Amino acid sequence: xxxxxxxxxxxxxxxxxxxxxxxxxxxxxxxxxxxxxxxxxxxxxxxxxxxxxxxxxxxxxxxxxxxxxxxxxxxxxxxxxxxxxxxxxxxxxxxxxxxxxxxxxxxxxxxxxxxxxxxxxxxxxxxxxxxxxxxxxxxxxx
Ligand code: 5GP
Ligand code: ZN
Numbered sequence: 001x002x003x004x005x006x007x008x009x010x011x012x013x014x015x016x017x018x019x020x021x022x023x024x025x026x027x028x029x030x031x032x033x034x035x036x037x038x039x040x041x042x043x044x045x046x047x048x049x050x051x052x053x054x055x056x057x058x059x060x061x062x063x064x065x066x067x068x069x070x071x072x073x074x075x076x077x078x079x080x081x082x083x084x085x086x087x088x089x090x091x092x093x094x095x096x097x098x099x100x101x102x103x104x105x106x107x108x109x110x111x112x113x114x115x116x117x118x119x120x121x122x123x124x125x126x127x128x129x130x131x132x133x134x135x136x137x138x139x140x141x142x
Contacts, residue, residue, distance in 0.1 A: 001046045006097035010044045020068055024060045027068050030101065034112050037076045039102040041068060047098045049087040061100065069102055078104035082112060 001007045009016045010026055019039060020027035030038040043061050047053045053061075069081055084101040086093040103112050136142065 001097070004046055004097045005095055006040075006042050006099065007046050010042070019071070020064070022064075024057075025064045027064070027102075034101075035078075035104050035106060035110050037072050037078070037102075037104045039068065039072060041065060041100040041102065043098060048096050049093060049098050050085060051087060053098050061098075065100065065102070072102060072104055076104055076106075078106055080105040082114070 005014065008014045009028065016028040018026065018028045020041075024044055025041060026044055027039050027041045030040045032038065041061065041064065043053070043057045045057060047057060050058075065083065069083070072078065072081065082101070082103040082105060084103060085099070086101075105112065
Protein backbone atom coordinates (compact mmCIF):
# COMPACT_ATOMS: atom_id res chain seq x y z
CA UNK A 1 0.00 0.00 0.00
CA UNK A 2 1.61 3.22 -1.20
CA UNK A 3 0.42 5.54 1.57
CA UNK A 4 0.59 3.11 4.53
CA UNK A 5 3.16 4.16 7.18
CA UNK A 6 4.00 0.59 8.15
CA UNK A 7 4.40 -0.50 4.51
CA UNK A 8 6.82 2.44 4.18
CA UNK A 9 8.70 1.16 7.24
CA UNK A 10 8.83 -2.32 5.67
CA UNK A 11 10.26 -0.82 2.45
CA UNK A 12 12.76 1.27 4.44
CA UNK A 13 11.27 4.53 3.14
CA UNK A 14 10.88 5.87 6.67
CA UNK A 15 13.22 5.02 9.52
CA UNK A 16 12.41 2.63 12.35
CA UNK A 17 14.33 0.95 15.14
CA UNK A 18 14.07 -2.68 14.03
CA UNK A 19 14.52 -5.49 16.54
CA UNK A 20 13.60 -8.50 14.37
CA UNK A 21 13.13 -9.13 10.67
CA UNK A 22 12.69 -12.07 8.34
CA UNK A 23 11.02 -12.56 4.98
CA UNK A 24 7.47 -12.30 6.39
CA UNK A 25 7.55 -10.43 9.69
CA UNK A 26 9.09 -7.23 11.04
CA UNK A 27 9.28 -6.06 14.67
CA UNK A 28 10.32 -2.53 15.63
CA UNK A 29 10.04 -0.18 18.58
CA UNK A 30 6.76 1.72 18.84
CA UNK A 31 7.49 5.46 18.75
CA UNK A 32 5.22 6.07 21.74
CA UNK A 33 7.10 3.65 24.10
CA UNK A 34 4.05 3.36 26.37
CA UNK A 35 6.44 1.38 28.53
CA UNK A 36 10.15 0.73 28.02
CA UNK A 37 10.66 -1.70 25.13
CA UNK A 38 7.12 -1.37 23.68
CA UNK A 39 7.41 -3.22 20.37
CA UNK A 40 5.19 -3.66 17.33
CA UNK A 41 5.15 -6.91 15.37
CA UNK A 42 3.74 -6.69 11.85
CA UNK A 43 3.27 -8.90 8.80
CA UNK A 44 5.27 -7.44 5.91
CA UNK A 45 2.33 -8.09 3.60
CA UNK A 46 -0.28 -5.38 4.08
CA UNK A 47 -3.55 -6.29 5.81
CA UNK A 48 -5.81 -3.64 7.35
CA UNK A 49 -6.41 -5.56 10.56
CA UNK A 50 -7.53 -8.94 11.89
CA UNK A 51 -10.72 -8.84 9.84
CA UNK A 52 -8.83 -9.20 6.58
CA UNK A 53 -5.78 -11.07 7.83
CA UNK A 54 -5.26 -14.31 5.86
CA UNK A 55 -5.00 -17.28 8.27
CA UNK A 56 -1.54 -18.20 6.95
CA UNK A 57 -0.31 -14.65 7.61
CA UNK A 58 -1.83 -14.77 11.10
CA UNK A 59 -0.06 -18.06 11.78
CA UNK A 60 3.29 -16.73 10.57
CA UNK A 61 2.85 -13.53 12.59
CA UNK A 62 1.87 -15.23 15.85
CA UNK A 63 4.46 -17.97 15.66
CA UNK A 64 7.22 -15.32 15.99
CA UNK A 65 5.69 -13.68 19.04
CA UNK A 66 6.91 -15.96 21.87
CA UNK A 67 10.51 -15.56 20.67
CA UNK A 68 10.27 -11.75 20.49
CA UNK A 69 8.37 -11.55 23.81
CA UNK A 70 11.06 -13.65 25.47
CA UNK A 71 13.78 -11.42 24.03
CA UNK A 72 12.07 -8.42 25.69
CA UNK A 73 11.72 -10.39 28.91
CA UNK A 74 15.43 -11.13 28.97
CA UNK A 75 16.45 -7.60 27.89
CA UNK A 76 14.39 -5.71 30.47
CA UNK A 77 13.37 -6.30 34.09
CA UNK A 78 9.70 -6.64 33.18
CA UNK A 79 7.25 -8.48 35.39
CA UNK A 80 4.71 -9.28 32.68
CA UNK A 81 3.48 -8.24 29.27
CA UNK A 82 0.24 -7.19 27.61
CA UNK A 83 -0.11 -8.35 24.02
CA UNK A 84 -2.65 -6.21 22.27
CA UNK A 85 -4.17 -5.89 18.83
CA UNK A 86 -6.52 -2.98 18.02
CA UNK A 87 -9.00 -3.39 15.19
CA UNK A 88 -10.77 -0.35 13.73
CA UNK A 89 -11.05 3.15 15.12
CA UNK A 90 -13.59 2.28 17.83
CA UNK A 91 -11.00 -0.12 19.24
CA UNK A 92 -8.20 2.49 19.15
CA UNK A 93 -6.60 1.42 15.87
CA UNK A 94 -4.80 4.44 14.42
CA UNK A 95 -2.49 2.78 11.88
CA UNK A 96 -4.43 0.62 9.46
CA UNK A 97 -1.77 -2.02 8.84
CA UNK A 98 -2.30 -4.98 11.15
CA UNK A 99 0.07 -4.95 14.12
CA UNK A 100 0.53 -6.60 17.48
CA UNK A 101 1.66 -4.50 20.45
CA UNK A 102 4.06 -6.12 22.92
CA UNK A 103 3.84 -3.93 26.02
CA UNK A 104 6.20 -4.82 28.84
CA UNK A 105 4.71 -4.31 32.30
CA UNK A 106 6.90 -3.13 35.13
CA UNK A 107 4.31 -2.29 37.76
CA UNK A 108 0.56 -1.76 38.12
CA UNK A 109 1.30 1.96 38.13
CA UNK A 110 3.30 2.09 34.89
CA UNK A 111 1.93 3.98 31.87
CA UNK A 112 -0.32 1.22 30.49
CA UNK A 113 -3.84 0.40 31.66
CA UNK A 114 -7.07 -1.24 30.53
CA UNK A 115 -10.64 -0.62 31.57
CA UNK A 116 -12.07 -4.11 31.88
CA UNK A 117 -15.49 -4.10 33.47
CA UNK A 118 -16.79 -7.38 34.87
CA UNK A 119 -20.49 -7.76 34.03
CA UNK A 120 -20.82 -11.27 35.46
CA UNK A 121 -23.25 -9.99 38.11
CA UNK A 122 -25.82 -9.50 35.30
CA UNK A 123 -25.34 -13.06 33.94
CA UNK A 124 -28.46 -14.26 32.12
CA UNK A 125 -28.35 -17.87 30.94
CA UNK A 126 -30.78 -17.38 28.03
CA UNK A 127 -28.97 -14.30 26.76
CA UNK A 128 -25.63 -16.10 27.14
CA UNK A 129 -26.90 -19.00 25.01
CA UNK A 130 -28.30 -16.59 22.38
CA UNK A 131 -24.97 -14.80 22.06
CA UNK A 132 -23.04 -18.04 21.73
CA UNK A 133 -25.57 -19.34 19.19
CA UNK A 134 -25.17 -16.19 17.06
CA UNK A 135 -21.43 -16.82 16.88
CA UNK A 136 -21.76 -20.61 16.37
CA UNK A 137 -24.16 -19.96 13.49
CA UNK A 138 -21.45 -17.97 11.69
CA UNK A 139 -18.86 -20.63 12.39
CA UNK A 140 -21.30 -23.44 11.56
CA UNK A 141 -20.26 -25.09 14.83
CA UNK A 142 -22.68 -27.13 16.89
P1 5GP B 1 -2.71 1.49 17.11
O1 5GP B 1 -3.25 2.65 17.90
O2 5GP B 1 -3.11 1.57 15.66
O3 5GP B 1 -2.99 0.16 17.73
O4 5GP B 1 -1.14 1.62 17.20
C1 5GP B 1 -0.37 2.32 16.28
C2 5GP B 1 0.96 2.53 16.94
O5 5GP B 1 1.89 2.92 15.96
C3 5GP B 1 0.96 3.64 18.01
O6 5GP B 1 1.29 3.08 19.26
C4 5GP B 1 2.00 4.63 17.50
O7 5GP B 1 2.82 5.12 18.54
C5 5GP B 1 2.81 3.81 16.53
N1 5GP B 1 3.36 4.57 15.42
C6 5GP B 1 2.67 5.42 14.61
N2 5GP B 1 3.49 5.90 13.66
C7 5GP B 1 4.71 5.35 13.89
C8 5GP B 1 5.96 5.47 13.23
O8 5GP B 1 6.14 6.19 12.23
N3 5GP B 1 7.01 4.76 13.74
C9 5GP B 1 6.86 3.95 14.83
N4 5GP B 1 7.92 3.29 15.24
N5 5GP B 1 5.68 3.80 15.46
C10 5GP B 1 4.63 4.50 15.00
ZN1 ZN C 1 0.63 -1.40 5.09
